[in-house]
Amino acid sequence: MEAKAGKPRDEANVVRPLAFQPDDGALVAAVRRGDGAAQRLLFERHAPHVARVLVRVLGTDGELADLVNDVFVMVLRDLERLNDPSALKAWLSQVAVHIARGHIRKKSRRRWLRFLAPDKVPDPPAPTADGDVRDAMRRTYAMLATLSHDDRVAFALRFIDDMELTDVAEACGVSLATIKRRLERAEATFVARAKKDVVLSSWLEGGARWGTR
Helix, strand or coil, rough: CCCCCCCCHHHHHHHCCCCCCCCHHHHHHHHHCCCCCHHHHHHHHHHHHHHHHHHHCCCCCCCHHHHHHCCCCCCHHHHHHHCCCCHHHHHHHHHHHHHHHHHHHHHHHHHCHHCCHHHHHCCCCCCCCCCCHHHHHHHHHHHHCCCHHHHHHHHHHHHCCCCCCCHHHHHHHHHHHHHHHHHHHHHHHHHHHHHCCHHHHHHHHCCCCCCCC
């Protein structure tokens, strides 16, 4: 029998596309086996969700792409800790919230730089929205920045991303009772301050949730 030709030496390093579109459980199993195509599919499938969570928590941020990358670096490093692979999306939300909170703390530590050289500290790029919406978004996130890190994250996920209460609690890694307390505190503070803002007060008055308060 004629001997088969040997495979090219670097063929094992070639990342081939998956022959099927696995559900999240199968995808996690493939990633854990070291399948390069599965790692790529994990990112392609879930990067938009991760980016959305980060934007809702942080607002427009020039470091968004790096933060998304940081989330997936942590996910690939800690994937063995995921006990229920079918809960991958919820776990990704948890990791994104963790990265966002770390980013908020880092920005808070850097805030003193603005007093030294404010003209040299660039502002984040403006979102693609009309002037009124852009101004309201800027004022909203400036106000949220005055809340505690935990309250800010809870408020953003619940009222900006419109997550269900149970999903917010899971993303923050706390009990439903704890997340309700954080939301009650954050909502009361935000509404009280927003009503004193000349721009945000008009948005609150026209809204269904806070317009009658």
